[in-house]
Amino acid sequence: MLKLEYGRETIEALRYWRFxxxxxxxxxxxxxxxxxxxxxxxxxxxxxxxxxxxxLYRYLxxxxxxxxxxxxxxxxxxxxxxxxxxxxxxxxxxxAHPPATVAAAAAQIAALTGIKRGLTQTRxxxxxLGMKPRKxxxxxxxxxxxx
Numbered sequence: 096m097l098k099l100e101y102g103r104e105t106i107e108a109l110r111y112w113r114f115x116x117x118x119x120x121x122x123x124x125x126x127x128x129x130x131x132x133x134x135x136x137x138x139x140x141x142x143x144x145x146x147x148x149x150x151l152y153r154y155l156x157x158x159x160x161x162x163x164x165x166x167x168x169x170x171x172x173x174x175x176x177x178x179x180x181x182x183x184x185x186x187x188x189x190x191a192h193p194p195a196t197v198a199a200a201a202a203q204i205a206a207l208t209g210i211k212r213g214l215t216q217t218r219x220x221x222x223x224l225g226m227k228p229r230k231x232x233x234x235x236x237x238x239x240x241x242x
Contacts, residue, residue, distance in 0.1 A: 097152075097155050097156070097159060099128075099131065099132070099155065099158065099159055101132040105132075105162065105163060106129065106132055108163045109125050109128055109129040109132065109163060110129060112125045112163065112166075112167060113125035113126045113129060116167060118169050120169070121166065121167060121169050123144060123146070124154045124157070124158075124166045125163075125166060126144060127140055127144055127146065127151060127154045127155070128154060128155065128158045128163075128166065130143065130144070131155060137151055154166070176216075176220070177210055178204070178208070178210060178212070178220055181207070181208045181210070182224070184207070184208075185204060185207065185208070185220075185224070186224050188203065188207060189203075189221070189224065189226060193226070193229070195229070197214050197217050197218050197221070198214060200217050200221055201213070201214060201217040204217060204220075
């Protein structure tokens, strides 16, 4: 069984951060440790918070190793796109020569930078540049094309 110590300042910090932290999973961690500090049984904490036994102990070990600051840390590393270094060049090219399809855009990116991307990544990159898909005009079946 874990022997955890809770000071008055720690409990106040847990009470504050369980509602004010921007990430909901950090709020859940604070709630778990706060309930444990109030003497609630582990089974009850699992039931109240909807977590497994392993998750409960992982949160308690995090608190034991680094306190509230360790619980507040939410390092989610995100990879930077390699296309970001070429963003200005690609944007200027696409503004001058808009691609007809996402596949054409992916081919142009590969030709200009040597970086090959799939359709989904290319579509997301174009959206980040502020480009939207072209809307093609449709001619109704009974319309006179000359008019």
